[in-house]
Amino acid sequence: MRTPRRLRPLGITLLVTLGGLALVVVLAYGWGQRRELQAQSQQASQQLDLYAQALTQRIDRYRALPEVLALDPELRQAVAAPMDAATRERINRRLEDANRTTRSATLTLIDRNGMAVAASNWRLPTSNVGQRYDFRPYVIQAMREGHGRFYGIGVTTGVAGYFLSEAVRDPAGQVLGVIAIKIELSVLEQEWLRAPDTVLVSDDHGIVFLSSAPEWRYRLLRPLDPLAQQQLRDTRQYEGQGLRPFEYERVRVLDDGGEVDRIGEPRLSGLWLWQREALPDSGWTLHLLHDASGVKTAGQQSAIAAGLLWLTLVFVSLFMEQRRRLTALRLRSRQELENLVKRHAEELRTQQDTLVAVAQQADTGLSRRLEHLPQGVVIIDAELRLVAWNSRYIDLFRFPSGLAQVGRPIEDIFRYNARRGLLGPGPIEDAIARRLEHLRSGKPHMRESEKEDGTVLEIRGNPLPDGGFVTSYADITSYKNTARDLRSLADALEQRIVERTADLEQARQEAEQANRYKTRFVASAVHDLLQPLNAARMFVSALRGRLQDAEARDVADRVEGALAAQDAILASLLDISRLESGTLQTRVHDFALHPLLDALAREMGMLAQARGLRLDYVPTHAVVRSDPMLLRRIVQNFLSNAVRYTARGRIVLGCRREGEAIRIEVHDTGPGIPSHRQREIFEEFRRLDDAVAAERGAGLGLAIVERIGRLLQHRVSLRSTLGRGSVFAITLPQGDAARIPAAPADAPVQDDSLLRGCVVWCVDDDPRVCEATRTLLERWGCQVPVAAGPDEALAMAAPATAPQLVLLDLRMGELRGPDVHAALVQRWGRSPQVILITAEQDADTRALARENDWGFLAKPVKPPALRALMTQLLLRRGVSGEE
Structure with a gap:
């Protein structure tokens, strides 16, 4: 048996271990709950902001309608004097048409006595015409202040809605009547049903009138005083609805104003996170109830992790203490033995x-x-x-x-x-x-x-x-056993580390291989998609030249515009694939910035003018060091987004000096971007919902901007204020004006007449592309004896059949364009001019075209570009004297 003296340290150790474990578990449980509550509260606040914006935007869509109708001379005349039956019917129809256009609930014209003289629902049994509304707050407010607002249940229709009113005045400013619009907000409740949380809207009396859960509607969040009760009876705001009490127990108040509550009536199990946000100018409060049951789970997980960590620390501490004691015991025993030996030696x-x-x-x-x-x-x-x-x-x-x-x-x-x-x-x-x-x-x-x-x-x-x-x-048996166990444990841990390292290395290799497969798949898919798109654009170009009717040409232009948009999306996907795989080559050098920005300002200025916007460009003399083509792509995306998301106002393009760098900025007066979305808009397929539906992009522009910025090591930044606009900017280093290369000599004047009678072969494995190219070239006056795949072209090639030009695809099944060209040249006995047409726009493909002195066009081919390049190659061959 152990003596009490030996049991005492063991008891103290056990007490400290268990006590520390309990303390650590309790502290970790509380910390985990607080951390999870903070995260959920922040997420709930952000979600609440989105709901508030949606509610405000829906009301703002109709806010200007009463103001516009109040200025209508016909409506002003209708309430200025008694109306006959014909006038009343005409006014009713007009309000009916306006209501159908705006998709509101009802439009009602009320005279100065509070009597509805015309309404958009005049055909229905629940028509507002002939009803008195002088007791309604929105009528009283409009008579007294010029405009009013009020949410309540319609006394005629029995349908709840939000009323916006505006006073109708004569030229002297006297109030003649009121025009009121009713908006049904129940559609928001249907949208809220898709959310996992409970969303409520209460008025200034604390009455819930909108809710994603029906059992919450017309609940009293606080007791009504006698004055409020009398006001509700006078205005008949919630007539026919029993206002039921609400019961809850507040458990905790968070730092950001949120609460953790236990809901009693209507009955909800567990704890709930309650966030509130006041809506300005309405007296309403938006509430969000979020299930906080995950907070307990997070606390438990933190407690378990902390307990395991504590036990691990205790085990390691005890082990180290045991080693220390064994070492001390051995040293003490050795010292005692040596002292004993000395004493015995002296005695001996x-x-x-x-x-x-x-x-x-x-x-x-x-x-x-x-x-x-x-x-x-x-x-x-x-x-x-x-x-x-x-x-x-x-x-x-x-x-x-x-x-x-x-x-x-x-x-x-x-x-x-x-x-x-x-x-x-x-x-x-x-x-x-x-x-x-x-x-x-x-x-x-x-x-x-x-x-x-x-x-x-x-x-x-x-x-x-x-x-x-x-x-x-x-x-020392126990010590050796402990050491042996520790070595076994160390070996097992080392083996697990080796296994985990091997697993991570395998996962990394698999991820890299998957990324390579993805890049190849995107390139192949874009190539295959561009084949029919290239044929379609050539067919449209050929068709447009044969159309005489202006309306038919307009339709052809729209089709060509749609194909161009599809071309841009595919090109963006291909660019992202190249950027991610690292195959996109850059050509960085010093150049003057003004020509690039001036050209962009003129191009995008016409688009902005068509949208009713003004685009101002501040000229610059700056010299920068970058890749001009990629930099143009970045600024063009900035300007395109500014035009797309700016409804009115202007856009400004300019530069600022920032130390040894130049910052290109694009300012707009658009709606602004919320801070929590400013990072996500640089992700693929992410876009804001504020643009015109027909002009929304694919959400790839800013994703390409962010990747090009990283590739060129240029910093891309964004500043935005809601309701005032945004500033997109890119910062790049200054260049040396002395290192700008000289401008190339002017190209010779092109003569389109050279195409007439020109013999052209089209070698492509896609029959649609061949047919479309033949149609387009024959419309230009060319002779196209061959428009077929590589096998047919090789079968028809002979010394006497050599053309003047060859339009050659790069990839044709298992064959490559350069190999087919070499075989054709061997059979022709001469080498005609070649235009390489492909969807692959990487540096290696362009280098191949330059090395062979070939022309290069990227699919889908734009007919004007093809015609210009063909003319230029024919003219160059004529100048060089080649046959």
């Missing part, structure tokens, strides 16, 4: 004869001075005979009674142990001789020995000053 030097005589007279040779040591100790004299030992030595080796005697040669002890196999393998005499020789040499030694029963002994031997030897035997 001064009283050797007396010590030997007393030892010879003893029956057992046990030394009381050695009994307190935990090690087994044995002392021999210079003649290698036993002098003294302790009982621990006898117990360790289980010597029989009478074996250990004072004066017995140590050789007898060795021989007894050798017969039991304790001296190891090999001849017994050799093992005994080695040990005796070591004792005679007087050299200290230390070694470990393992017995048959698994006991591990640490053996230390030290010589005595006047001859003799003292040897200690310490049982």
